[in-house]
Amino acid sequence: MTTTLDRPDSQGEAAPTGPPSPTAPAARTGLAAVYRFELVKLLAQWRLKAVFLACLVVPALYTAVVSSQTSLPADSVYGRWMNQSGWAGSLVILVFMGTLVLPLLTSVVSGDIYAVEDRLGTWRHLLVTVRSPRLIFGAKALAALTVTLALFVPLVISSIVGGLLVVGSHPVPGLDGHLISSGELSGLVLLSWATVIPPTLAFSAIGLLGSVSFGRSPLGLLMPVVFAVVLDLVHLMPAPVALRAATPTSPFTAYRGLFTEPAQVGMLGIGLVVSVAWAGLATYLAYRTFVRRDFTDLANDGSARRFAVTGLLPLVGLFIATAAAVSTVTGVAGSGINRAKLEASLATSFSHLYVLQNTELNRPAMSEDQLRSTAECDKGGDRVEDTGPGNDWRCVVTWTVPGAAGSANAIYQLDVLPDGRYMADGDGPKEVNGYFLVHTQTGDAPNPLWQFDGLVDLLEK
Incomplete structure (x- = not known):
């Protein structure tokens, strides 16, 4: 196959040759x-x-x-x-x-x-x-x-x-x-x-x-x-x-x-x-x-x-x-989940949510410090080490009700995930966490203490 450079012209004569013209540089694409x-x-x-x-x-x-x-x-x-x-x-x-x-x-x-x-x-x-x-x-x-x-x-x-x-x-x-x-x-x-x-x-x-x-x-x-x-x-x-x-x-x-x-x-x-x-x-x-x-x-x-x-x-x-x-x-080893962390996190969450529930029920105002909430948790009984995730955590929250003699207790079953998130499911008493709704002045509202999510800081020592 011939190219345009060696193909005869229309008159049958060879195409004129001369010194090659300089080729212009191709523009670069940016x-x-x-x-x-x-x-x-x-x-x-x-x-x-x-x-x-x-x-x-x-x-x-x-x-x-x-x-x-x-x-x-x-x-x-x-x-x-x-x-x-x-x-x-x-x-x-x-x-x-x-x-x-x-x-x-x-x-x-x-x-x-x-x-x-x-x-x-x-x-x-x-x-x-x-x-x-x-x-x-x-x-x-x-x-x-x-x-x-x-x-x-x-x-x-x-x-x-x-x-x-x-x-x-x-x-x-x-x-x-x-x-x-x-x-x-x-x-x-x-x-x-x-x-x-x-x-x-x-x-x-x-x-x-x-x-x-x-x-x-x-x-x-x-x-x-x-x-x-x-x-x-x-x-x-x-x-x-x-x-x-x-x-x-x-x-x-x-x-x-x-x-x-x-x-x-x-x-x-x-x-x-x-x-x-x-x-x-x-x-x-x-x-x-x-x-x-x-x-x-x-x-x-x-x-x-x-x-x-x-x-x-x-x-x-x-x-x-x-x-x-x-x-x-x-310096943190293991799963980062242990009994002490769960107890501290659960007690803090319970205090905040108890105050929220108290406000929804239009009761006298109180603060978290007045409750002095503590928690005591156990994982799977005495034969299981109290560390790591699992759905076999059982915790008892204890708090002081302002104006009342003595203290009160609430039981929670905890499902703790490996990423530190846990779901606390209330297991009594019914007046605190036994029902998923509470009756407020404006109608029924979710009971914040029935079920709630919490979070453990895995990097905390």
């Missing part, structure tokens, strides 16, 4: 232009449009419907308060988001942003246009980061608006029983959503690593979800505090420490630092893998062995190093 191009490509996908729509509609619909019902998700933190305050619904949504939903969203965005070029076979066209693998990687990573952060906006707004429209803005007790005003609640709810952004970005970076490492293979798309499931198993088991704090999933539950007074921010602070470290390392590993890749292989499906060596092992090393550092710095 990061901003490639970033805009990748962002438009992402937002044009129908599945991302569906995800945005779901984030905007589903939380509001869920909180609006559930908040108007009598059957509430009492197993979730603040679930039993959804029909009392609109802010509770947003916190319940946040519980569901942190388990698998946020990692799943990062799979849809970051887990496919490089692999889509492998499936469509467009790497050669993109490289010819941009001529810089580093520029391509940076633009795609920034586009994925932008879309991931943008998903938080409809999630937060929708989860708050649904409950506020149906129930309204009202105070609720904190996880130590003290009453949190509506104004303070608004700030704490927004701050709680902000604290889950760093761990979400860590899973987004893991998605980048999986997308780069496995090419067309669906393993890359599933990588954030796989990591989330494995790390959630660590949190479900009675693992040592150091291992729990060394995972980027820790902030998904550690934000609850913001709802105590004083705030329990130790686990949250460590979790945020760990999340940033995971995000940085995973992004670097993805970048190193990308710039070393052979783009001439159109059938690239990645290598599980290469991913294990260049991707998985460094992350495992970071996990081990972080756990060792946390154990050394904090």
Whole structure:
């Protein structure tokens, strides 16, 4: 086949030859232009449009419907308060988001942003246009980061608006029983959503690593979800505090420490630092893998062995190093849950909630100091050590009623989870915690002492 340079002209004569003209240098494509191009490509996908729509509609619909019902998700933190305050619904949504939903969203965005070029076979066209693998990687990573952060906006707004429209803005007790005003609640709810952004970005970076490492293979798309499931198993088991704090999933539950007074921010602070470290390392590993890749292989499906060596092992090393550092710095061993902590937390929560119940019943005002509440707990009888999580904790709270002779007792069965959260279920007397409703001047209201959630500071010695 002849080219235009050696093809005869229309008169049958050879094309004139002369000294070659200097070739003008091709204009380089900047990061901003490639970033805009990748962002438009992402937002044009129908599945991302569906995800945005779901984030905007589903939380509001869920909180609006559930908040108007009598059957509430009492197993979730603040679930039993959804029909009392609109802010509770947003916190319940946040519980569901942190388990698998946020990692799943990062799979849809970051887990496919490089692999889509492998499936469509467009790497050669993109490289010819941009001529810089580093520029391509940076633009795609920034586009994925932008879309991931943008998903938080409809999630937060929708989860708050649904409950506020149906129930309204009202105070609720904190996880130590003290009453949190509506104004303070608004700030704490927004701050709680902000604290889950760093761990979400860590899973987004893991998605980048999986997308780069496995090419067309669906393993890359599933990588954030796989990591989330494995790390959630660590949190479900009675693992040592150091291992729990060394995972980027820790902030998904550690934000609850913001709802105590004083705030329990130790686990949250460590979790945020760990999340940033995971995000940085995973992004670097993805970048190193990308710039070393052979783009001439159109059938690239990645290598599980290469991913294990260049991707998985460094992350495992970071996990081990972080756990060792946390154990050394904090000096806390074991689960971080023991009898003394539970007794102190339960007595404090009971005092705050007793005062709240006293106010609802329009009784003479009293303070927590007047009650002088104490608690005595036991786990599983005399043959079981009083440490660690479990649903076999039994506690007796003792307090002094102002103006009455002697003291009073209340029994609670505690279900203590490995993350330090516990649910106290009242077991008498019926006048204090025997019924789930109390009769107030304005009608029936939830009995704050019937069932309530508490929180143990795992890092406290």
